[in-house]
Amino acid sequence: MFIQFKLEGCQLTNIVELTNISLIRENKLLLNDISWEINQNEHWCLLGLNGCGKTTLLNVINGYIWPTKGEATILNHTFGATNLPEMRKEIGWVSSSLQQRFPEDETAITIVLSGKFASIGLYESVTQEEIKRANQLLKQLKCQHFANQLYRTLSQGERQRVLIARALMASPKLLILDEPCTGLDLLAKEQLLLLIQQIAIEPDGPTLIYVTHHVEEILSCFTHTMLMKEGRVFSAGKTADLLTEDRLSAFFEQEVLVQKIKDRTWLSLKEKVTY
Numbered sequence: 001m002f003i004q005f006k007l008e009g010c011q012l013t014n015i016v017e018l019t020n021i022s023l024i025r026e027n028k029l030l031l032n033d034i035s036w037e038i039n040q041n042e043h044w045c046l047l048g049l050n051g052c053g054k055t056t057l058l059n060v061i062n063g064y065i066w067p068t069k070g071e072a073t074i075l076n077h078t079f080g081a082t083n084l085p086e087m088r089k090e091i092g093w094v095s096s097s098l099q100q101r102f103p104e105d106e107t108a109i110t111i112v113l114s115g116k117f118a119s120i121g122l123y124e125s126v127t128q129e130e131i132k133r134a135n136q137l138l139k140q141l142k143c144q145h146f147a148n149q150l151y152r153t154l155s156q157g158e159r160q161r162v163l164i165a166r167a168l169m170a171s172p173k174l175l176i177l178d179e180p181c182t183g184l185d186l187l188a189k190e191q192l193l194l195l196i197q198q199i200a201i202e203p204d205g206p207t208l209i210y211v212t213h214h215v216e217e218i219l220s221c222f223t224h225t226m227l228m229k230e231g232r233v234f235s236a237g238k239t240a241d242l243l244t245e246d247r248l249s250a251f252f253e254q255e256v257l258v259q260k261i262k263d264r265t266w267l268s269l270k271e272k273v274t275y
């Protein structure tokens, strides 16, 4: 078994339930009537071009941005009638923007331990049990050899793995991975994807939302995919039904060639890019 997860508390219905979410900022419609349902036993990939609203949507799911219209229920917490900080403890979030926010002088293991309290920096005392779990997570994410190294001295790939260990520290029910492969070389990226695949197939592991620009990062564990475009849902459903030449050509508004190699989908343009 990769990592032992404990899902505690009441039985969940849906993991994410967004109904007709719209968001207006500075007279711009950033999210346009988005409905999205994520059930247990599903893992989703969110694919979209730059600026289509992916990060904005994740901020709505985490309760950091309040939608202008629509309803959101995340892990049984209905916005407007819930304690958002409590809800956030059940959500792990890894993004490269988070990488810059940690104190310079903290070690990898301290960063992982802070995940228990969903804090940037460790301000609470920790138990031996928690230290044991942090070490176990570091080991399972292949980071044990730099557990006591200063976080600021780690490479980008090493930091991403530490941040995933941190996100898992509180046994989240939902784990959001926002472009975790940004800046990684080919091997570091494939190693990280392998670890993500292992987390996804854990029987009691968290539901995953994986955000990317790159179709080839959509692993076989991602049962469902949402294609997002200009603040809207372009298509959503079973991954196998979405990653077709017709659908992706319509999505990119450009003829694409789809190649399936070893459970992964690779895209290239049939013609030169058009503007």
Ligand SMILES: Nc1ncnc2c1ncn2[C@@H]1O[C@H](COP(=O)(O)OP(=O)(O)OP(=O)(O)O)[C@@H](O)[C@H]1O
Pocket (backbone or CB within 6 Å): 025, 026, 028, 030, 048, 049, 050, 051, 052, 053, 054, 055, 056, 057
């Ligand atoms: N507070 C704001 N006011 C006005 N426009 C905003 C605001 N926040 C975001 N935007 C705009 O909303 C759009 C969506 O931004 P968002 O960061 O969600 O995109 P994204 O899909 O995550 O992009 P990327 O893949 O490049 O990270 C962008 O055009 C951005 O400029």
